[in-house]
Amino acid sequence: MTDLKGELASLRIDRDRPARSPWRWPLLLLVPVLILLAAFYTVRARDTLRAAEVQTASATLSSGGSAAAGSPVLAASGYLVARRKAVVSAKIQGRLAELRVEEGSRVREGQLIARLESSDYEAQVRRAAASLERAQADLAENERQARVARGLAAEKITSQDSLDAAESRVRLAQAALSQARADLSYAEAQLANTRILAPFTGTVVKKMAEVGESVAPIPPGVNLSTSSGAVVALADLDTLEVEVDVSESNVARLLPDQPAEVTVEAFPDRKYRAVLRQVIPTADRTKATVQVKVTILDKDAQLRPEMSAKVQFLEPKRETAASSVVAAPVVTVPAGAVAQRDGKPVVFEVAGGHARQLGIVAGPERQGQVVVKEGLRGTETLVVRPPDTLKDGDAVRIKG
Numbered sequence: 001m002t003d004l005k006g007e008l009a010s011l012r013i014d015r016d017r018p019a020r021s022p023w024r025w026p027l028l029l030l031v032p033v034l035i036l037l038a039a040f041y042t043v044r045a046r047d048t049l050r051a052a053e054v055q056t057a058s059a060t061l062s063s064g065g066s067a068a069a070g071s072p073v074l075a076a077s078g079y080l081v082a083r084r085k086a087v088v089s090a091k092i093q094g095r096l097a098e099l100r101v102e103e104g105s106r107v108r109e110g111q112l113i114a115r116l117e118s119s120d121y122e123a124q125v126r127r128a129a130a131s132l133e134r135a136q137a138d139l140a141e142n143e144r145q146a147r148v149a150r151g152l153a154a155e156k157i158t159s160q161d162s163l164d165a166a167e168s169r170v171r172l173a174q175a176a177l178s179q180a181r182a183d184l185s186y187a188e189a190q191l192a193n194t195r196i197l198a199p200f201t202g203t204v205v206k207k208m209a210e211v212g213e214s215v216a217p218i219p220p221g222v223n224l225s226t227s228s229g230a231v232v233a234l235a236d237l238d239t240l241e242v243e244v245d246v247s248e249s250n251v252a253r254l255l256p257d258q259p260a261e262v263t264v265e266a267f268p269d270r271k272y273r274a275v276l277r278q279v280i281p282t283a284d285r286t287k288a289t290v291q292v293k294v295t296i297l298d299k300d301a302q303l304r305p306e307m308s309a310k311v312q313f314l315e316p317k318r319e320t321a322a323s324s325v326v327a328a329p330v331v332t333v334p335a336g337a338v339a340q341r342d343g344k345p346v347v348f349e350v351a352g353g354h355a356r357q358l359g360i361v362a363g364p365e366r367q368g369q370v371v372v373k374e375g376l377r378g379t380e381t382l383v384v385r386p387p388d389t390l391k392d393g394d395a396v397r398i399k400g
Helices: 002-010 024-050 121-156 162-193 248-253
Strands: 052-058 060-062 072-082 084-087 094-099 110-116 196-199 202-208 230-237 239-247 259-264 267-284 290-298 310-314 332-333 337-339 344-351 353-360 361-366 367-373 381-384 396-398
Touching: 052 230, 072 248, 121 162, 239 267, 239 310, 248 290, 259 290, 332 381
Parallel strands: 052 396
Antiparallel strands: 052 381, 060 332, 072 239, 072 310, 084 230, 094 110, 110 196, 202 230, 239 290, 259 267, 259 310, 267 290, 332 367, 337 344, 344 353, 344 381, 361 367
16 A cells, blocks of 8 residues: 555656756757857957948049040140230330320221320421531532632642641531431431330230320330330230140140130130140249140130130040051049059059959049059949058948
C-alpha cells in the first residue's frame, strides 16, 4: 500500500514550479547577432558624421577636339573710343569772336570752326606791308645811286671808295627788304592763326568755349573734360572701336584678327561684328591687365564715344583638310574640379561614399570648362572645389 502511494506521488504534477519557455535558446542565439548589427551601424554612423560634405559635377563627353568656330572664348568689358580724336584749340591766345559749330556738327578737314578777334593782327599786317614797300623803295634808290657811282668811277670822276660805299648801301637795302618780307609773313601767319580750322573730318562731340571767352593753346595729351582754354573736342566716329582690359593670364588665348561680337549697354539687343585689331605691347602693373583694341565692322549712327561695351571673343574659323573628317570626342570638366596634388593635375571621383583620386592630363580651358586629354571616360561624378585636405579614399557625402 505504501509503495502504491509513493508511486502515485511521483506521478503528481507540481503546479508551483515555473515552466520552461520553448523560445529560450533561440533568443539567446539572437543576442550576438543584434550586438553585431548595432556595432556595424554605430561605425557606419560615425563614418557618416566624419565624411566631408562636398559638391559634385559630372564630366562631359562631347564630340570635337576643340571649340566650334564662332563659339565664345573670352569675354571682356570696356568703352567705345574714337581712334582718331583731338582737342581743338587756337595756336595763339585770344578772345573768341565767332564760333560756327555746335555739339554734333559734322565738319570737313580744313573747315572754319571758330575765329578769334583779329583787329590787332590785321593792323600788324598793314604795318608790315608798309615797311616792305619802304624797303623796296630804299632798295630801288640805292641801286640807282650805285649805277651812277659806277658810271662816274668808270670816267675817273669819283673814287673807288665812293663806289664801294654805294654798293654797300645796296646790300644793306636788300637785307632790309628781306627782313620786311619776313615781318610781313610773320604778321600774316599770326592773322591766319586767328582762324581755327578742323584738323580732320569728324564730328564735334563737345563744345568747350563760347563767344567772348579767352582761349589759349592746349598742350597734347590733355583730358577732354578738363582742358581749359580749348574750343571744341572733335572725333572721327567712323573710327570708333572698343578698348577693353584683359587679364594677363588670358592674353595668350587671343589670336591676331580674332573675330568678336560687341554689345553696348545702351542697346543690349543689338550685336555688332568686330575683330581684334591690336594688343597693346605693355601691361598695367596696378591692375595686372593688358589693353586690347577691337575694331567694329558694322558700326552705325547709334554708337557714341565713351559708351560702355562688352566684347565676346569668338573661336576663329579653321580650314579642315576634308569636311567629312569627324573630330575625336573629348572630355571636359568644370575648372573647379581640377586640383593640384604634388604639382600634378588631379580630380576626385565620388564612388561608394568615398573620394577616389584620379590623375589627368589637362588641356586648355574655355568658358570655365577644362579639356581632359587623358584620365577620364566622361561619365564620372567629380568633387567640385575639393579641399586641400581631401585624400584618396576619404569618406565624402554629397551636399543635398
